[in-house]
Amino acid sequence: MGNFFASNHNRKPVLPERVLPEHVLPELTGPYPSVIKTELVTEVNSDVTDEVKRLGDFVHLTSKAADVRNRYTPAKLSKHTSFIENNMQTLVGKVGEYDSMLSSKELLRRGSSYSGTKVMRPDEYDYMPILANFNTNTVEVEDVADTCYDWYRDKGYGYIKVKPGALSIRHNMKNTRYNRFKKYLCSVKLFSELRKLIIKSLQHMDTLTFIGVRDHENTNAQYKRGEISIHRGMHGTSFWLRVGGPLCTTDIDLCFSIEGNPTEQLGPCLMVNGETDKDKCECGYSYSQHWMKSVINPPVNTKYVLSESHMELFLTLKYITHLASEMSHETDPETLSSYTVKMVLLTHQQTCKAVNVGECFMDIVRRIRNDKDINNLHIYSPKYTHDVFFPERVLYLHKSHSRAAIAWFMFQVSHTEDDGWIHKLLRLTQEPHTPKWWDKQLSKNDRDSRQLRDLMKVIKTCDSWHYESSGYDQLRLEWYHRDGSVKASLTLEYK
Structure with a gap:
C-alpha cells in the first residue's frame, strides 16, 4: 500500500480548495458546480485521468453539500x-x-x-x-x-x-x-x-x-x-x-x-x-x-491532523457511510466509525503525493479492501488498520455496509460520465428519510433512480448477510467500456 503513489514522486501535494461561505449550500443543478471546482489552474497535470478528475469533483461537491455548517445558519447551529x-x-x-x-x-x-x-x-x-x-x-x-x-x-x-x-x-x-x-x-x-x-x-x-x-x-x-x-x-x-x-x-x-x-x-x-x-x-x-x-490535544502536524483536501474526503466518506446507514433496513447496520475512517485517512496522508483528491479516494478503497486490483473488488474479507496515536492498537474494518458503499461510489463516479444522479441524490438527502421511503423513491422509473437502484442493491445485499435464509448469496455489478467490454466490477459475497 505504501508505494501506491510511488510513480508520482515529483507531483506536488493536493492543495487547499476554495471554501464556501458558511450556511451556503452549493447549487445542485447542471454539471459539477464551478463554485466548488479546484482553482489549481497552474497545477494541471496531464497524468490525471478523467476518472480521477470526476472523483475529485465529486469529493469537492459532496463535502460542501454534506458539511453541517453549510446546511444551517451559524445562529441556528x-x-x-x-x-x-x-x-x-x-x-x-x-x-x-x-x-x-x-x-x-x-x-x-x-x-x-x-x-x-x-x-x-x-x-x-x-x-x-x-x-x-x-x-x-x-x-x-x-x-x-x-x-x-x-x-x-x-x-x-x-x-x-x-x-x-x-x-x-x-x-x-x-x-x-x-x-x-x-x-x-x-x-x-x-x-x-x-x-x-x-x-x-x-x-x-x-x-x-x-x-x-x-x-x-x-x-x-x-x-x-x-x-x-x-x-x-x-x-x-x-x-x-x-x-x-x-x-x-x-x-x-x-x-x-x-x-x-x-x-x-x-x-x-x-x-x-x-x-x-x-x-x-x-x-x-x-x-x-x-x-x-x-x-486530549494531539500535536498539530500532518501525522495527526488532516489537510484541507483530506478533510473534504473525510466528510465525503462520512456522508457515504451515513447514507448506507439510512438506506439499510438493519437496526444496527455495519458502518465504520468516524474515528476509524479518520485513522485510515491519516495513515494514507503520511505517504500521499497526489495532485487530485480523486487519487486519494482510490487509495482509501485499496486500504479498506487491502487489494491492489482497484478494478475488480471482492467485498467481504475482514481487514484492520492501526490507530495513528497508538500504533499497536488495532481498529477493524470489517463493516460491510460502509466498505461496500464506499467502493460502489468510487466505481460509479469514476466510470460514469453522467452526473445527474449525484445531484438528485444530494437533493434527496437534504432531509432525513427511512429505508421504506428510499425503497419507494428509487422505484420510480427514471434514469437517475435506475442508477441509484444499484446502490440500493448493494445495501440490501449487505443487509441480507445477517439472514442466512434470505437467498442473497452474491451480487456482482459491472461498469463497461464504450466497446461493451467490462472495465470494472464490484462483487459482494458472503463467506
Missing part, C-alpha cells in the same frame, strides 16, 4: 449547540452535587460537532467530563502486566491504582477491586454509581424532561424539545443520552474520564473505559480494570 452544552454542564454539575467524590473539574468538548467534521445534521455531540478527585494525589496509572491478554499489551492500556488512604471506606467499597493486596479502580463499579447519579440528576433538572431508559439502537424516535432518555447499556466508553434539541433529536456520548500519564509524543492523555466484563484477563485482573488512553 449556535443556539442548538448552546442548548446541548448548557444542559450537559448542568447534568455533570448535579452529579457532583449528589456525590462530591464524583464531581468533574472540566467538561471537554469532543467529536465532529466541535472539530468541524459533522455532516448532514447536528445530531451528535461528545463530551468528556474529567473526574476531579481521581488525580495524581489519589491514583496512579500503571502499564498493564506482561502476562496480560495480547489485546491490551503495548496498546495504550493501563490499570489505575488507588493510593493508600486516598479514598473513603465507602468509595473503596463502591469503586475498587483488590489485586495483589492493592486497590484498583473498577470501571463496572464506578460507572454503575455514575449511572445512578445521572438518572437521578436527569429526574430533577428543570430544563429537561426525563422520559426514562430506552433502547436507542432499535428506534429512531423523534423527541420533543427538552425530552431526554438514557440508553439501557454503555455505548462503548460512554453513557448514551438522547435529547430533543432546537434543530433535531440529538445523541450525546458522555464519557467520564480520569487523568492519565502524559506521553512523550502525544502529551496529556485521559483514561477511559467502557468494559463491563467482570471475568479475569490472563494477567489476573478483571477486564473492567483495564483502562484505555485517549489523547
